[in-house]
Amino acid sequence: MRNAQLPAASLEFSPLELDPAFPLDVVLDGRRDDRAITQLHIHDALEIGCCLEGSGTFYVGSKILPFHAGDVTVITDREYHRCRSSPGTRSRWAWFFLHPPRLLVPHATPAFLWEPERFSGPQFRNVLTPAEHPAIARLAQQLIAEAGHTDAHVRTNLRAMLLVLLNNLHRHFPKPRRKAKADHSARALARIAPALQLIAGRFDQPLKIPDLAAACAMSVRNFQLHFTRLVGCSPQAHLLQSRIQAAAALLADHDRAISEIAFSCGFDTLSSFNRAFKAVHRTNPREYRQRLPSLGAPTHATKAHP
Numbered sequence: 001m002r003n004a005q006l007p008a009a010s011l012e013f014s015p016l017e018l019d020p021a022f023p024l025d026v027v028l029d030g031r032r033d034d035r036a037i038t039q040l041h042i043h044d045a046l047e048i049g050c051c052l053e054g055s056g057t058f059y060v061g062s063k064i065l066p067f068h069a070g071d072v073t074v075i076t077d078r079e080y081h082r083c084r085s086s087p088g089t090r091s092r093w094a095w096f097f098l099h100p101p102r103l104l105v106p107h108a109t110p111a112f113l114w115e116p117e118r119f120s121g122p123q124f125r126n127v128l129t130p131a132e133h134p135a136i137a138r139l140a141q142q143l144i145a146e147a148g149h150t151d152a153h154v155r156t157n158l159r160a161m162l163l164v165l166l167n168n169l170h171r172h173f174p175k176p177r178r179k180a181k182a183d184h185s186a187r188a189l190a191r192i193a194p195a196l197q198l199i200a201g202r203f204d205q206p207l208k209i210p211d212l213a214a215a216c217a218m219s220v221r222n223f224q225l226h227f228t229r230l231v232g233c234s235p236q237a238h239l240l241q242s243r244i245q246a247a248a249a250l251l252a253d254h255d256r257a258i259s260e261i262a263f264s265c266g267f268d269t270l271s272s273f274n275r276a277f278k279a280v281h282r283t284n285p286r287e288y289r290q291r292l293p294s295l296g297a298p299t300h301a302t303k304a305h306p
Helices: 100-104 134-147 154-172 186-202 209-215 220-231 235-250 258-264 270-281 285-290
Strands: 024-032 046-053 055-060 063-068 072-075 081-085 091-098
Touching: 024 081, 024 134, 024 154, 046 134, 055 186, 055 235, 063 235, 072 134, 091 134, 100 154, 134 154, 186 209, 186 220, 186 235, 209 220, 209 235, 220 235, 235 258, 235 270, 258 270, 258 285, 270 285
Parallel strands: none
Antiparallel strands: 024 091, 046 072, 046 091, 055 063, 055 081
């Protein structure tokens, strides 16, 4: 994804130039480094990703989600986002960018009900792990393997496989009972986007609420009120969440001491890190690490995309 850096006070709209006859773009060997996030962006298409190697943190709207090798990401055109690999590492990805109805109807199916509201908003966790969603993870790996082919059947097969994958997503994630308000879209969150971006890029530093408010051109009181209403928690809680999830991604590096990870993510003491981590993940960092693949372990080998 080739995006120019814009000022941190604005969001970036990154339209995708997809072929009208086959609105799907595939990247089989994408890379993400550990540079601090300075700009969140949003596409005009569905983005499906699969982390092939590495770990890091995904920021989607106001959500902070750790990712590891084998995870599948689903991000619609309703949420701005960015990911950052764990410090000192690069992650490797396969990405599929598509317009579902245009790609599938009538070529793969005579009708297709695409409901992006199922896959966005505070209730949806955009990073799907193989442990929690094994069928979706398997389908994503099969999709990647098929995308490496160059014969006359590849487009038909990709359409068919994406139809199965999207139908499985609809099966696993029911439609929200209450329609999400437009105010909780990227347009509304744009008002506090500078603070979200500062937290995403500098969570390991001693950020202060007045500095975050100033970045949004608000008084401290107004900033805290707007932030809490839009994000669902205070700025302090969101900063703590960012530190915890960044640490959760780093725990995939089994060679690094847990205390070192805690300090590198902005925690003053190991005990405060352990308490905060357990409150979010319902387990301590050591037990969480035992369930993770080692950092850099590949999932499946893939061919280079032509």
